[in-house]
Amino acid sequence: MRFVLRFFGFLFSVGAIFFLIGAVGLAYGFWFYSKDLPDHAQLANYEPPVMTRIHASDGSMIAEYARERRLYVPIQTVPKLIIGAFLSAEDKNFYKHPGIDPEGLVRAVVVNLRSGGSREQGASTITQQVAKNFLVGNEKSYERKIREALIALRMESTFSKEKILELYLNEIFLGTLTPGRNLHGIAAAALDYFGKSIHELTIAEAAYIAALPKGPNNYHPFRQRKAAVERRDWVIERMALNGYISQADAEAAKKEPLNVKLRVVSPNSIASGYFAEGVRRDIAERYGEGSLYEGGLLIRSTLDPKLQAMARKALVDGLVRFDEARGWRGAQQKIDLAGREWGLALAEVPVLGDVQPWRSAVVLEVARGQAKVGLQPRREASGQVVKDRETGLVTADGIKWTRRSVDKALAVGDVVYVEPLADKQGQFRLRQMPEISGAIVAMDPNTGRVHAMVGGFSYDQSEFNRATQAMRQPGSSFKPIVYATALDNGYTPSSQIMDSPFVLDMGPGQAAWAPSNYDGKSGGLRTLRYGIEHSKNLMTVRLSNEIGMPAVTDYARRFGVYDDMLPLLSMSLGAGETTVMRMTAAYSMFANGGRRIKPTLIDQIQDRNGRTLYRHDDRKCTTCNAQKWDGGAPPKLTDTREQVLDSLTAYQMTSILEGVVQRGTAQTVKAVGKPLAGKTGTTNDAKDVWFVGFSPDLAVGVFLGYDQPKSLGNAATAGQYAAPVFRDFMQMALKDKPATPFRVPAGIKLIRVNASTGTRAGGEGGGTILEAFKPGTAPPEYVAPEPQEVPQAEYEAPGAPAPRQALGGGLY
Secondary structure (H helix, E strand, C coil): CHHHHHHHHHHHHHHHHHHHHHHHHHHHHHHHHHCCCCCHHHHHHCCCCECEEEECCCCCEEEEECCCECCCCCHHHCCHHHHHHHHHHHCCCCCCCCCCCHHHHHHHHHHHHHHCCCCCCCCCCHHHHHHHHHHHCCCCCHHHHHHHHHHHHHHHHHCCHHHHHHHHHHHCEEEECCCCCEEECHHHHHHHHHCCCHHHCCHHHHHHHHHCCCCHHHHCCCCCHHHHHHHHHHHHHHHHHCCCCCHHHHHHHHCCCCCCCCCCCCHHHHHCHHHHHHHHHHHHHHHHHHHHHHECCEEEECCCHHHHHHHHHHHHHHHHHHHHCCCCCCCCEECCCCCCCHHHHHHCCCCCCCCCCCEEEEEEEEECCEEEEEECCCECCCCCECCCCCEEEECHHHCHHHCCCHHHHCCCCEEEEEEECCCCCCEEEEECCCCCEEEEEEECCCCCEEEEEECCCCCCCCCCCCCCCCCECCHHHHHHHHHHHHHCCCCCCCCEEEECCCCECCCCCCCCECCCCCCCCCCEEEEHHHHHHCCCHHHHHHHHHHHCHHHHHHHHHHCCCCCCCCCCHHHHHCCCCECHHHHHHHHHHHHCCCECCCCECEEEEECCCCCEEEECCCCECCCCCCCCCCCCCCCCCECCCCECCCHHHHHHHHHHHHHHHHHCCCHHHHHHCCCCEEEEEECHHHCCEEEEEEECCEEEEEEEECCCCCCCCCCCCHHHHHHHHHHHHHHHHCCCCCCCCCCCCCCCEEEEEECCCCCECCCCCCCEEEEEECCCCCCCCCCCCCCCCCCHHHCCCCCCCCCCCCCCCCCC
16 A cells, blocks of 8 residues: 555656646746737737729729728628628637637547548637738748737737627738739628628628638639539538528528629729829829828719710720721731631730720631621630630721721731621721820819810820820910910900011021911901911910010919910910810810819828818818808808909900800811810921810810821811810710800900901991900990092002001000
């Protein structure tokens, strides 16, 4: 008995020694691995990278920018179905364990041994995964696992289970469905995999997303479809076992197909590449690249998707119209189809993604006066080319613009663009990418909100924005600034200027500067109105010389056309360089009564928490927050915008620019059938053609020209090429709008005058118009002359010159 007692005493002593050694070892290990653990408390203020989203004015999305595609959702808004799916898949004891789960560890070992690794189950809790993702990293080592477990224990003592779950559901990587779109968090995954918000997901869809954390590539919906369905169904079964759904619901969910599909690109994003890039640049300049790609900014832009689509169509049609008139240049490229499947061969050819409804095609056969073409195959999200092949025909109707027969224009292997013929099923019209480029901008003249902006034929082809980045000569479209300067400084629309040759001595050894009118003619004394309506260079130069180029330079700066224009007479004819955006904003100030506007692509910017960072409309309303209405006048917004031009002068210019449409160089615009005003602009050698104009509520600028400036043709004018683009756009934009006339401000007097002389109309005959005069500047009443007998000695032969009037004097 004594021996037995001694033996057990010995065992106890040895056990105690080992226990003490183990305890000391554990304590040392705990100290060793804990001494430099990262501070988990920092997670309390953690803000993960969240993508910035840009919306159009109607709320539709036009662009997203992110390094990690994530939409942060608070745990309170996450549906219980989503939570149940992730807990069933990843950590069913989440609400029971202290951060590590011994039961889960044992269960994982058993399952992995039984399955032979075919259904691998991990032992990391959700808390451990948060520790790994945020603080420890992905290094595969026992040391990392120990540190991960220690941090998980600390996190559980610091944060609530809801906070830990919120971090997990928003941080977890959930795959890459399409290249470049790395999905983080449940909200981004729901959008990309199913095109839904998390609140719209079905049981099967929630289960599939919850199946992804173990290895998104292993369960890719296209490349690993069978494994993806098996994993999804396993999660569904676990959800039923854990009581989150009924067994009947589980069986029904497992019968659903894996309805993952490529996220449909918004039609807005196709047409608005230049606009979205403009917003992106603005945000990057304001807040930096970090805020743009990680800050989760919510941007409401000024884009009107309908007007944007109209603007793109009008510009593209104008560019194509010009380009096709110069003939067919041949195929984009040629591919050898010998021994190759045409669909795979064509799929290798780069294609522009923003030229719908144009489609890339390859010529398969040319016979009997028509060409059979194969259309660019579609691709799955996996990158695989869809096997179905679509073909069509290009007949004589679709190629007649080339002025060639089909067999002369096309050959087998030619890669071309085609467009479906709306009235002929299966037939296509041959297209070619235009060499000429251009831009169009449409904005609200009262606020500067840009509703549409297209900076070229295709953003995919060239990201250079010709609306904001191209510095081009505006030509005669600058003339209204000169005439507005004169009207603001004592001239009237009926003031007369000599339309006659002008020569400026440029100094010793230099040739004299002698501008001329477009038609090479001159016509004597003419009114200011006539000078604009018929775009007379000689009148404009003489007027600029009279009022002084320093004054013109000042007004050009006020209108924002140029920042620092040289006070040279040639600049009065638009010889400087500016942008379409600036010119459109300048004309807006004629339409809005002379008040300064600042063009903007952005209405409002909010941070990830909904706090407003920026609003374009900064007007103040001190009485808008009244608790109740006391029967007084309604609140008024205070307009603090600078008056850059007298409101009466602004209307006079508007009236004159209406005349350009009615009687002058832009009569093609009359086809719109609504009150419109504007001015053409054609530069030397017709390297640039412009039309800038407006209705009471919409200002539009159009420019066409080659990127490397060259003549558009000896006879090319803005009236031929730029004005029709404006016309086509306005016909679409104003189709359902009433014919609203321009508002006549108080103080303006409309008086009928002789259109040729500007004198008050009387009984002498000839064309008359209603002219706008400021107070005290109207011509005197017409008094019919008394009949007199003219002495024979004083008779002047017909055609003798009239007595010369003072330039710019006019009648006031």
